Amino acid sequence: MSTRTVPTLQALRSAPKVLLHDHLDGGLRPRTVVELAESTGYRGLPTTDVAELSRWFQQAADSGSLESYLETFAHTCGVMQTEDALARVAAECVEDLAADGVVYAEVRYAPELFVERGLKLEAVIEAVLSGIAEGKRRVERRGHRIHVGSLLCAMRQHARALEIAELAVRYRDAGVVGFDIAGPEAGFPPTRNLDAFEYIRVNNAHFTIHAGEAFGLASIWEAIQHCGAERLGHGVRIVDDIKASPDGATELGRLAAYVRDRRIPLEICPSSNVQTGAAASIAEHPIGLLAKLRFRVTVNTDNRLMSGCTLSSEFAALVDTFGYGWADVQWFTINAMKSAFIDFDQRLDIINNVIKPWYSDLVSKPLL
Template sequence: MDTTSAPSREQLRQAPKVLLHDHLDGGLRPRTVVELADSTGYDGLPTTDVDELGQWFADAADSGSLEKYLETFAHTCGVMQTEDALARVAAEAVEDLADDGVVYAELRYAPELFVERGLSLDAVVKAVTDGVTEGERKARAKGRGIRARQLLCAMRQHARASEIAELTVRHRDTGVAGFDIAGPEAGYPPTRNLDAFEYMRSNNGHFTIHAGEAFGLASIWEAIQHCGAERLGHGVRIADDLKISADGEVQLGRLASFVRDTRIPLELCPSSNVQTGAAPSIAEHPFGLLAKLRFRVTVNTDNRLMSGCSMSSEFAALVDAFGYDWADLQWFTINAMKSAFLDFDQRLDVINNVIKPGYAGLMA
């Protein structure tokens, strides 16, 4: 691509974007963390200075270890233990994403992490649903349309996956789009939660699985072949099944071929993957090769607070690293919308009436 015609940061912010992998408890505004800590009595923050706290989250997450990265969530979850806090965080997340040009988003969180002060799982979901609705309303008032849905996560190291799967089905007509498992991969393979995935399948429910981030191909294989994952949360380690010869020819292993042939979406999160050690840098991230090989790649933020990122900044980083143009960015966006846990007619509506016209205007 001619660098003189590279998309500007402001143009990237205006481009319609689709986000499939964004953790609600990883996207708080630093000021909100401080204010909620004060109002809820949470006294565990490392600092109550807003700017210092934002930098602390980024520094603490930038460890090269998924386990260390996950420790930062003790503070965000600590301030999200009331209905008002959950609703506020959800509303602000939707509003922030809409301000960044996101037109469809799936916000994921683990309801079991927000019951320390006595909330029921259903009350947690209801509070988030109220917040999402309010965020959509505020976005519309500013002329920014966004559709937001929820993904309910079970923590793979706990034993509540079936309970969370049932919760997902119970709320699927009021904004919950699907199910996921999250948390440390090593030692907690997805097959530990087979009952939950079987329940989702028997109830015609959608689910994605965190796999192939901190752990390798075995995690991806189990998620797909044993559990039936429709999408892979991260899935970056599928690159381990690619062999590159001295002359640059790429040979796909059988698992990589299966993932590509069956169009299983990869919920790739470039900045987060660098922070947790899944990739050495954006420029060396497997995203470039996977896109070139025509895997169904999608661009995601994972945790906007910890990574200090947005969808626009992730797009910008990929443009800088791989020279992508508007056609590439539109392709990544349509990939994501095709892969959304949303009714087919609604997906087509967003693609044909929002995404394509939006990019056509930018490419004109």
């Protein structure tokens, strides 16, 4: 696809973008972590120097292991155990995403991780919803527009998935747009939570599943064929079902072909995937091949604090590595908006009245 200009990081920040995979407890501002630790009495931080703490999170996450990567969340979750802290983090999340040009976002979190000091699950959800609403008010006062929904995650190693699924349905008219399971894949297949997924389905609600990040094709197959996942959180290991020959020819296995044919969205998070060992580098990341083969690829941040990234910086890395232009950025963005868990009219409104008008002057050739 040809373009008139090369997307720079500064220009990408101005472009309307869509974010489907972003963890609330993985996107705190380092200063907020320090200040909340002081105000809530959390004593576990490795340092209270803001700059040092920022570096620590990124270095600790650069382990090449999903399990080690997840250990960094002990500190962010540790400072998010009060309603005020949850509301502050949620409001700042909305502000930070809007400042990066995000016009639609689904921010996910696991309510069960924030009850260590006695909060009820409902109180956790309501605090986050109030924070999101406050963040949107602040953004709107600055003349910006952003739509933010939340996804409730159940931790796959625990036994509360059905309970969280019921809450996702109960709060869906208040801003909860879907359900997810997260946590370590190995040893905790998605089929352990079939009752939760069945509950979501019979209530006509939406869900995605973390699958194909640290574990392989079996995790993806179960998530789709047994659980009925609408989207795949990460899903990068679908590349294991694609044979590429030295001459550039490719052959899709039955699962990869099914995922592509059904247009099942892949919530790909490039920098995070490198940190957890799902990809060796951005240059070797499967996103290049998957996008070339026209899977329903979306670009996401996963955990902005741990990866030291924004959605704009993720796109900038892909532009630098794969030579993407504005047409490609628009394609990824529309893929994401098509895959959002809000109703059709809302998705169409954002695509036709926000995304396409902005890109129209930069894209010299319509998307295929």
